Amino acid sequence: MTVLEIKNLSIDFPIAKGVVHAVSDFTLNVPQGRRIGFIGESGSGKTTTALAAMRMLAAPGRIAEGEIHLMSLGQTNIIKLTDDEMRRVRLRKISYIPQGAMNSLNPVMRVENQIWDGIIAHEGAVSMAELRRRSKAVLESVGLADHVGRLYPHELSGGMKQRVCIAIGVCLQPDLIIADEPTSALDVITQRHVMQTLRKVQETIGAGLILIGHDMGLMAQSVDDLAVMKLGELVEFGPVRQVLEAPKHPYTRQLISSVPVVGGQSFLDNPPAAAVADTTPARTVPLLEFEGVAKTYGSNTALHTLSFKLDDGVPKIISIVGQSGSGKSTMGSLMLGFSAPSNGRVLFQGRDINRLSAAERMAFRKDVQAVFQDPYACFNPFYRVDHALAYPFKRFGLARSPAHTREEMEKACRTVGLNPALVLRRYPHQLSGGQRQRLIVARALMLSPKLLIADEPVSMVDASLRATILKNIYDLKDKQGISILYITHDLATAYHVSDYVMVLYRGHVVEAGPPKAVIGDPQHDYTRLLIDSIPWPDLDRNWGSADDARADLDRLDPVAANPIFRGAVAGFELATA
Amino acid sequence: MARIPAAYLVNRLITLVLTVLIASTLIWIIPRLSPVDPADIMLGRMSAAGGTVADSEAILATLQERFGLNDPLWAQYLLYLRNVLLFDFGLSTASFPTPVSVLIANALPWTIGLMLISVVITFIIGNVLGALMVWDHSPKLVRVAIPAAMVFTSIPPILSGLLLIWLFAATLQWFPIAGSYGLLVEPGWSWEFVGSVIHHGFLPALSIVVVTFGFWALGMRGLMITVQGEDYTKLAEAKGLRPRYILYRYMIRNAILPQITAFALKVGLLIAGQVLVERIFAYNGMGKLLYDAILNQDFPVIQGVSYVIILMTALSVFLVDLIYPFVDPRIRHGRA
Numbered sequence: 040m041t042v043l044e045i046k047n048l049s050i051d052f053p054i055a056k057g058v059v060h061a062v063s064d065f066t067l068n069v070p071q072g073r074r075i076g077f078i079g080e081s082g083s084g085k086t087t088t089a090l091a092a093m094r095m096l097a098a099p100g101r102i103a104e105g106e107i108h109l110m111s112l113g114q115t116n117i118i119k120l121t122d123d124e125m126r127r128v129r130l131r132k133i134s135y136i137p138q139g140a141m142n143s144l145n146p147v148m149r150v151e152n153q154i155w156d157g158i159i160a161h162e163g164a165v166s167m168a169e170l171r172r173r174s175k176a177v178l179e180s181v182g183l184a185d186h187v188g189r190l191y192p193h194e195l196s197g198g199m200k201q202r203v204c205i206a207i208g209v210c211l212q213p214d215l216i217i218a219d220e221p222t223s224a225l226d227v228i229t230q231r232h233v234m235q236t237l238r239k240v241q242e243t244i245g246a247g248l249i250l251i252g253h254d255m256g257l258m259a260q261s262v263d264d265l266a267v268m269k270l271g272e273l274v275e276f277g278p279v280r281q282v283l284e285a286p287k288h289p290y291t292r293q294l295i296s297s298v299p300v301v302g303g304q305s306f307l308d309n310p311p312a313a314a315v316a317d318t319t320p321a322r323t324v325p326l327l328e329f330e331g332v333a334k335t336y337g338s339n340t341a342l343h344t345l346s347f348k349l350d351d352g353v354p355k356i357i358s359i360v361g362q363s364g365s366g367k368s369t370m371g372s373l374m375l376g377f378s379a380p381s382n383g384r385v386l387f388q389g390r391d392i393n394r395l396s397a398a399e400r401m402a403f404r405k406d407v408q409a410v411f412q413d414p415y416a417c418f419n420p421f422y423r424v425d426h427a428l429a430y431p432f433k434r435f436g437l438a439r440s441p442a443h444t445r446e447e448m449e450k451a452c453r454t455v456g457l458n459p460a461l462v463l464r465r466y467p468h469q470l471s472g473g474q475r476q477r478l479i480v481a482r483a484l485m486l487s488p489k490l491l492i493a494d495e496p497v498s499m500v501d502a503s504l505r506a507t508i509l510k511n512i513y514d515l516k517d518k519q520g521i522s523i524l525y526i527t528h529d530l531a532t533a534y535h536v537s538d539y540v541m542v543l544y545r546g547h548v549v550e551a552g553p554p555k556a557v558i559g560d561p562q563h564d565y566t567r568l569l570i571d572s573i574p575w576p577d578l579d580r581n582w583g584s585a586d587d588a589r590a591d592l593d594r595l596d597p598v599a600a601n602p603i604f605r606g607a608v609a610g611f612e613l614a615t616a
Numbered sequence: 617m618a619r620i621p622a623a624y625l626v627n628r629l630i631t632l633v634l635t636v637l638i639a640s641t642l643i644w645i646i647p648r649l650s651p652v653d654p655a656d657i658m659l660g661r662m663s664a665a666g667g668t669v670a671d672s673e674a675i676l677a678t679l680q681e682r683f684g685l686n687d688p689l690w691a692q693y694l695l696y697l698r699n700v701l702l703f704d705f706g707l708s709t710a711s712f713p714t715p716v717s718v719l720i721a722n723a724l725p726w727t728i729g730l731m732l733i734s735v736v737i738t739f740i741i742g743n744v745l746g747a748l749m750v751w752d753h754s755p756k757l758v759r760v761a762i763p764a765a766m767v768f769t770s771i772p773p774i775l776s777g778l779l780l781i782w783l784f785a786a787t788l789q790w791f792p793i794a795g796s797y798g799l800l801v802e803p804g805w806s807w808e809f810v811g812s813v814i815h816h817g818f819l820p821a822l823s824i825v826v827v828t829f830g831f832w833a834l835g836m837r838g839l840m841i842t843v844q845g846e847d848y849t850k851l852a853e854a855k856g857l858r859p860r861y862i863l864y865r866y867m868i869r870n871a872i873l874p875q876i877t878a879f880a881l882k883v884g885l886l887i888a889g890q891v892l893v894e895r896i897f898a899y900n901g902m903g904k905l906l907y908d909a910i911l912n913q914d915f916p917v918i919q920g921v922s923y924v925i926i927l928m929t930a931l932s933v934f935l936v937d938l939i940y941p942f943v944d945p946r947i948r949h950g951r952a
Contacts, residue, residue, distance in 0.1 A: 093854055131858030137854070142847040145866050146946060147873075156865070157855040191945040207855065 040300035041246045042108055042214040043092060043133070044071040048105035050096065050271075061065035061087045061100060062271045069247040074238070076279065077251045078294065079268035080501045081472065085251050088268070089217045092117070092443060093135055093250075094125045100169045110135070111214050111546040125337035131161045134208035136201075136218040136237070137527045143204050144192035150203050151188030154178075154210055178203075180243065181236050198229035201478065202236055210495045215247045222257070226362035226570040232259055232477055234574075235253045235584055253502050255298045259283055259440060280578050296577050297503045299531040301471040301558055326351035326522060327374065328492060330381035334369050335544075341369040341616070344382065350610035351388075351489065354516045355488040356523045357611060358554070360569070361543035367526045370543075371494045374524060375409055387490075405435045409470040411514070412495040414475035418467035424475075425463055433485060451481035455511045467559045475506035480511050483518065491515060494526040509536055530570055534558040539608050542566045548615050552605025562603050620758035632934045639926040641872050644696050647915045648689075657709065705920035710912035716920040722804065724798050727894075729813070731886045734821040739879055741825065742832025745769055747868050749833065750840035753859045763835065769830025777823040777896040780853060784819060791819045794898035820897045824890055832875065839871035846870075873944055880936035883928060 062084040069075055077085035086128055090096050093108055094117060106116045109132055117128060129135070137143045137511065144153055153173040158165055169208055175185045181202040192200060201221055208216055218237060222230040238261065241248045258265055258279065263588060265282040267275040267290065275288040286292045325348040334342040339522040343366075349357065359367045372378045373385055376392040384391045387403055411417055418427055428448050429438075438444040449459040455477040462474055470478070483491055493512055497505040513536050514523045527533055533540055534555060540557045542550040550563040561567045574582060602615055659676055680686055685693060691945060699705065705716035745762050746756045785793040797803065798812040810911065843849060844867065852866045894903035907916035942948045 090930050095850070095853060126856045126858070127855055131856065135851070135854035143851045145848045145852070145870070147869055147944060148865065156857060156861065160857045160861070161854065193946045204851070207851075568752050 040071045041068045042071050044108040044110065044114075045092065046106045046108070048088065048091060048107065049103040050084070050091055050100055051103040052100045052119045054099070060271055062091070062463070065105070065271075065273050067266060067273065069249060069263075069278065071214070071247055072242070072245045073249040073264065074250060075216040075243065076262035076265045077249060078253060078255065078258055078265060078266060080253060080503060082270075083268040084271040085266075085268045086219055086492060087271075088298075089219060089249055089251055090424065092215075092217065093129060093133060094118070094120075095135075108233075109214070114138070115396075124225070127161065130157050130213065130231070131211045131219065132210070132213055133215045134219050136204050136208045136216065138220040138223060141200065141224060146192055146202060146496070149189055149191055150178075150195070153203075154188070154207055157207055157210060171209065174206075175260070177206045180209065180240050181206045182232075183251070196229075197225055201225065201233050203503050205233070205237050205240060207318050209244055209246070213246055215249065216241055217249045217251070219251045220253070221250075221256075223252070225484075227530075227569060227574075230257070231572040231574070231582065234437075235582070235587075254356075254574065255283075255294050255576045259576040259578055260574040260580075265292065283576055283578060294503060295576060297506055298602060299506065299529075299571065300575060301531050301534045301536060301573075303371075304480065310357055325349055325386070326388060326489055327524075328386040328389075329373075329383065330386060332380040332385060333382040334373060334378070335381045340585065342366040342373070345548060345615050346383070347611065347613040349520050349522060351522070352518045352610050353610060354429045354522045355538040356516050356525055358525045358527060358537035358540045359543060360527055360530055360533050360540060361591070362528055365543040366546040367528075367543050368494055369411075369546075371492050371524070371526050375407065375494050376403070385489065401435065405431075405486050408486060408488040408491050410479050410483060410491065410493040410496045412497065412498055414469075414479060416470050418475060419481055420467055422466075424465055424467055424470065426477055428478065428485060429465075431482065432485050437486065447485050448481075451485045452478070454514070455481045457481065462541045468515040473500045475498055476504075476508055477511060480508065482514070484515065487519070488521055491521050492526070493523060495528070496525075497532065498527070498529065505532070528569075529573075530558050531573060539611050541613065548602045548613070550603045550605065551613055553608060554604040562605065620938065624941070625938075627873050628934055628937045631937075632930050635930045640697075641699050641924045641932075643926070644693060644840075645917055647919065649675075667825060670780045671770070677764050689858060700923060705923070706916045707916055708909075708917050710909065710914035710917065716916045719917060720860060720902070720920050720924060723900060723902045724904045726899065727903065729816050730820055730899065731890060732883070734816075734824040735828075735879075736880065737821070738825045739832055740863050742829040743868075743872060743875060745837045746836025747840050747863065747871065748834035749837045750844055751859075751863055751867070753863075766830050766833070768826045769828075769834075771827055772829045773823060773890070774896065776827050776891045777820070777893055780823050780826075781896065792816050796900050816899075820890075820899055823893055823896075835878065836871060836875060839874060843867050843871045846872075876936055876940070876943065880932040881929065884933040925931065926939055 045065060045067045047104065048062060048065040052059040054060050059320060065084075065088055067075070079085045086098065087096065091102055091349070096102070102118055103433060105118075108114045109128065112131060117125065117356055117379075120128065144150065145423045148156075151171075152172045155170045155299065158173060159171060167595075169334075174188050178185060178188055183202055183206070187195070187199065187203070193204075195203065203397065205218075205221070208218075216237075222233050223238060225233060226485055234257065237248075250258070252258060262279055264277065265275075265279045265284065266273055267288060269288075269290050275282060275286065275291045281290060283295060289525060327349045327421050329345055329347050331346050332342065333340065333344040349355070354461055361367045369378075373380055376385070383546070385393065387407065390403075393405060405550050407500060424447065428451065429444050432438050432444055432447065432559065437447075448463060452459040452462060457474060457477055462470060462478060466473060476499075479483045480496075493513070496512065497508050500508060509532055512523060512525070516523055525533065525537060535554075540551065540554045541548050542563065543555065550557050550566045551610065557566060561570055604613070639744070655824035656676070659679070662675075684692055687695070703717050705720075707713045708716050708719055711719065745758075745765075748758050749762050771779075775868075781793060784790045792798070792815065795816055796813065797809060797816050801809050801812045803809055849862065849866050853861045853906060857866075891907045892897070894901045895907055898904075902924070905917065906921045908914070909921065
C-alpha cells in the first residue's frame, strides 16, 4: 500500500535574475513500511523535494506544478490543504527528523516538554499521567532512559539529541518519516547506533521512510530503494541492490566510486609508492615533539600522557582517528598552541610553543598551518575570499608587491585545482563548501608551512568532493614536502593517505602503527568497532542491529590499559606513559 | 525550579561589591583632578549675592576645614568610603546647608516611579512589536504600521517632549504643562494625589516611550530573525505546533534572553539618562537634580547622584544574574 504519492512535482525559486528550477518533474511513490533513500549532492533538490511533502519550502520556493497525495487522508492532494489542515498533517501523518542534531531542540525547554507539546498540538488536552507514560515509552523505544526526559538539550550528547528527535518524530506513529541527513554530524559509531535505532522504530510502527543523504555507504546499509537526484531531476530509481550493482546513470556510478573503501582501490591517482627509506641521518631536533603531554579539563582527562617525535626528514602524514570525545581535537589544539598542556611540553623545532618570544611566535604561526572542519565558518563573510589568502601572506612578510601576491594566490588556487578566475574576487557565500575548503588549503599552501594540522577537513563536504580535497592535501606532502597531522573519524580515508595511524579512545592511544596493519587488520576491540561501524556500499555485509551497536559500546568499557603497537615507521616515535 | 548554586551566588556578590567599590573610587578621584576649589566657588557665589564679603580669607579657611579639604588625601578617601556606606554625601554647596542625601531622597522616588514605569512599558511594547515584525503570521496591518511608527524613534527626545506639550498640554489642555503633581494637592496617600501624579506623569512617560521603544523593537527584530532561522524553530513547525505557541515558547522565549541583559544595563542609566525630559516637564527627579548640580558645580550632589546611578546599575545587573539561571537553563551548568 502506498502512503505517499508524488506526481510530476516541480519546484521553482524565483530570484532577482529569473527562476531557478530546483526540482523538475519528480514522480515517486513511497510504499508503506519501505525505506527510500534520496541521494545526491548539495543543491540536487533532495531536501527541497522532501520539504515540499511537509509544505515547508524555504522562501521564496514554491510548488510550480504537480501533486502530492497522502493516501491515509483519502488521497488528498496536500498542496490544496489550508495552512491549519496542513499543520494537523505534520507529525501526525508525516514527521520530519532534521539534519542539525546539535541545534534541533529548544534550548530552554526540557526534553519531555518538547515531546508533550507535539502530542497536545494534535490531540488536545491529554492528562499529565498519559503524557508521562507516552514520553517514557517513546524515549524507551529509541533506547533512552526515562530521566533523559527531564534534562535540557545542552545536557545531552549529539547522538542522544538525535535520538530524541527520532522519538519526537515517531511519538504519534506517522505514516511517513522524513529523515534529512540524520547522522551527518555524528561519528561512525554513534551514526550506526542512531541509524539502527531509526530503522528499528520505523519497522515497529510500519511507517514509510525517506532517508536523505549523500553517503552511498550509509544508503547501502539503510534503505530498500534508492532515488538518485542530480540538479533537481530524478536520474535513477530502483531497489538499492540493483542501483549499486548495475548503476545505469553515469552520475550514480560516480557517486558509488567516490566512496573510499579500506583495502579497495585508492582514490589517489598516484597511490603512495613503497615507502622511501629514510636515508637522511636522523636529525637531533624533531619537527614536532610531545614530551609527556597530558591535558585535563577540571576533573576530566581529555588526553592521557603521551609522547611522540616527528622528524623533519621525509614528510609524513600521521592520522589521528577516534570518535567525538576521544581527545583527537584536543591534540590538534595542543599542537597549534591554542591550549596549553596540563603536563609536559609541546615542542616545535625544539622550542616549547607555549614559551615563544613574539618573533618566534610569528615564525611558528607561519610554519604551522591549519585546515578546520567547517569551510563555512572559516571565512569572514564581509570580505572577499582574497582577503583570507592575501592577508596572512602580507602579514608574514612574504609579499614583495601586490602583483606578486596576486600571482602567488593564483598559483595556489591552481595547485588545489581551482580556476582563479572563478573563485577569486568572490564573497564566501558565492562559493560552494568544496571550493571554500580548497581555498583554505590554498591559503595554507601560500605560506609554505612545514607542518599542516588538518582537523576533519572533509567531513562537511559532499562525498564526491572528499576525494579531491584529500588528494590536494596528499599532494602537499607529496609535492610540497609538508608533513601533515590528519585528524579524522573516517578510517577509510586515513587508510589511504597516511603513513602512520594512531587510534584514540577516551584520551588513550589504543592502537598505533602503519595503516595497512592498524586499519587493514585491527587487533584492538575499539579499532575493530570503529571499522565495523563504517557503512560500506556492500549489501551483503551485516551492519548489526541497534542493540549490537549499544552492546559493542558497553563491552568496551573500561579501556584496555595497554596500547597495541603494530610496527613503526622511520622518523616517527610514539610512546605512552 | 532548581536552586542557584552557592558558588555562583558568592561570585556574583563579589562582583557587585567590587563594581560599586571601584566605581565609587573613580567618582571620588575625578573631581579631585579638577582645578576648581568648591570653597572658592561658594565664596564666589556669596560675594556675587552680597557684593563684598568681609574676612573672606577666614571664611575660606573655615569652609575648607569644614569640607575636610585640609586632611591628607587618604584620610579624605577613607572618610568618603565610610560616608558612602552610610549614604552620607555631605552638604550640597549649591543649596547649602541641605544634606545631599535629603536632596536625593526627595528626587529619587519621582524618577524611579516615572522612569521605571516608562522603561518597563517601553520594554514590553518594543519587544512585542519587534517580535511581530518578524513573525510570519502577524496581521498585515501590523507589519506595515510598525516600520512607520519607527519614524518617532529618530526624533530627539527634546523635540518629542516639546511636541507633546504643545499638542496635549497647550492646545488640547488634556494634561498639565509642568510639575510632578498639582500645586493645590496635598502630598500623601490620597486618591486625589495619586491621580494628580499619574496625570502629571503621563506626558513625560509618553515622550520617553515614543522615542525609545524603537531601540528594543529593532534589537528584538534582529534576535527574532536569528531565532527564526534556528533548527529548533523549523522542527517546531514540522511538529505541527500552533503558530502562536511557536511564537511564545520557541521564538520570543529564546530571543528575549539577550534583551533582558540589555534591560538591566539600561535601568541604571535611566535614573539619570532622561535629564532633558525632566527639564522640559519641570519634573523634580534625579535628572533635574543632576542637571542643576552640574550647572552649579555642586560636587557633593554630582557625587551622590553618580553613586546612586552606579548602585542602581550594579544592583539591576546583580538581580538579572540571579534571575538568569531560571530563564536560561544553560547558565546553571556554566562556570559559576
